Amino acid sequence: MRTVGPSAARPEQIRRHNLSTLLRHLHLHGQVSRSELASLTGLNRSTIGGLVGDLVDLGVVSQRSPTRNSKGAGRPAYVVVARPRSVHVVAVDVDVDSVQVAAVGLGGDVLGRVRWQLHDGNRSATAVVDDVVPAIRQLTASLPHSHRVGIGASVPAMVADPSGLAVYAPNLDWSDEPFGELLGDRLNEPVLIGNDADLATLAEQRRGVAAGLRHVVCVLGRVGVGGGVIVDGHLLRGARGYAGELGHMSLQADGPLCHCGNHGCVEEYVGEAAILRSAREAGLEISALATLFEQAERGDAVAGEVVATAARWFGRGLANLANVLNPEAFVASGHLAEVLRVAEPSVREGLERGMVTIGRAPITLLQGGIRDASLVGAAELAFEELLAAPDLLGTPRPAS
Numbered sequence: 001m002r003t004v005g006p007s008a009a010r011p012e013q014i015r016r017h018n019l020s021t022l023l024r025h026l027h028l029h030g031q032v033s034r035s036e037l038a039s040l041t042g043l044n045r046s047t048i049g050g051l052v053g054d055l056v057d058l059g060v061v062s063q064r065s066p067t068r069n070s071k072g073a074g075r076p077a078y079v080v081v082a083r084p085r086s087v088h089v090v091a092v093d094v095d096v097d098s099v100q101v102a103a104v105g106l107g108g109d110v111l112g113r114v115r116w117q118l119h120d121g122n123r124s125a126t127a128v129v130d131d132v133v134p135a136i137r138q139l140t141a142s143l144p145h146s147h148r149v150g151i152g153a154s155v156p157a158m159v160a161d162p163s164g165l166a167v168y169a170p171n172l173d174w175s176d177e178p179f180g181e182l183l184g185d186r187l188n189e190p191v192l193i194g195n196d197a198d199l200a201t202l203a204e205q206r207r208g209v210a211a212g213l214r215h216v217v218c219v220l221g222r223v224g225v226g227g228g229v230i231v232d233g234h235l236l237r238g239a240r241g242y243a244g245e246l247g248h249m250s251l252q253a254d255g256p257l258c259h260c261g262n263h264g265c266v267e268e269y270v271g272e273a274a275i276l277r278s279a280r281e282a283g284l285e286i287s288a289l290a291t292l293f294e295q296a297e298r299g300d301a302v303a304g305e306v307v308a309t310a311a312r313w314f315g316r317g318l319a320n321l322a323n324v325l326n327p328e329a330f331v332a333s334g335h336l337a338e339v340l341r342v343a344e345p346s347v348r349e350g351l352e353r354g355m356v357t358i359g360r361a362p363i364t365l366l367q368g369g370i371r372d373a374s375l376v377g378a379a380e381l382a383f384e385e386l387l388a389a390p391d392l393l394g395t396p397r398p399a400s
């Protein structure tokens with residue numbers, strides 16, 4: 001990893017870039033010795049010493065005094081560690097049936113959390129904002145010495161870039177709701193919002209099974225099927241922010257009708273409702289996927305075939321994505337992690353049947369499972385401004 005900017009960059013740009021690299025590393029990986037930081041960044045020890053000193057002055061990291069190695073010989077190792085309560089972000093996760101609001105410290109620890117259920121009376125965008133605002137105030141009051149550096153929100157909706165309009169959230173019955181703006185106006189602070197599956201993908205790539213990978217596709221099975229695409233370390237957003245609707249990739253032009261109006265969408269083969277439907281068609285009296293997976297694992301042939309069929313379709317969908325995107329790994333999460341766990345050979349069978357580059361582009365299949373993934377992703381989104389320019393901490397933000 002090179003951290004020196006282009007030769008034309010001004011010294012303060014180079015310094016910002018290097019501070020950003022260091023703080024990002026400490027945020028994601030916890031404590032690191034100064035010599036490890038030097039080898040990770042390619043910078044010399046005295047430069048690292050100066051940069052760490054700057055981060056200490058900003059209040060966001062601390063250094064532990066040198067500890068001698070076992071025999072007391074050799075150079076003492078300064079350990080650098082992020083100070084979790086020095087700064088925090090607020091992450092909001094609006095799910096289909098509940099809302100979570102959390103204060104998340106530098107390093108990713110949850111410092112406080114408020115959660116409530118959604119019902120018909122409090123599910124509208126304005127009602128959610130009305131409940132989120134006091135929850136944020138309560139969390140902020142509990143952290144009097146911590147500086148808030150951002151607010152990020154996850155919504156189960158298509159989200160337009162860069163306005164943050166929640167365009168379509170079928171499960172909340174929201175349409176064209178300026179959720180981020182409504183919340184930001186109430187708090188007098190900008191709010192970044194993202195699609196829940198995109199943010200879950202970000203969480204898996206920052207802190208989950210795909211940590212550190214540069215080319216990853218995450219497919220998330222919940223009520224619907226969604227996903228996110230990471231290309232060269234960055235979330236793929238597309239021209240308007242709508243990239244990643246993996247559940248509505250059509251596998252069969254004359255397949256079953258999907259609620260989106262198209263036929264044969266991935267969701268119609270591997271979504272929760274679709275798998276339960278094929279279980280019933282196979283004569284199984286099952287109302288929860290967990291029961292189906294359990295029966296398949298116990299060796300029930302009918303349940304096993306229902307799961308294997310879904311797994312082969314899932315593999316087919318992955319093959320299309322592999323042909324277009326050439327990722328290092330796929331992450332299956334939600335109930336699709338279970339499909340992969342129970343029937344990986346069938347997922348691979350579908351993948352290999354549809355993939356033109358098989359053998360030349362080996363792909364790792366991973367079961368995602370980071371807890372509260374969308375919430376974690378919303379926190380990472382909110383930390384981005386600080387991590388990109390740590391030297392601006394505490395300076396007034398330009399009016400947006």
Ligand SMILES: [Zn+2]
Pocket residue numbers: 247248249258259260261262265267
């Ligand atoms: Zn569809």
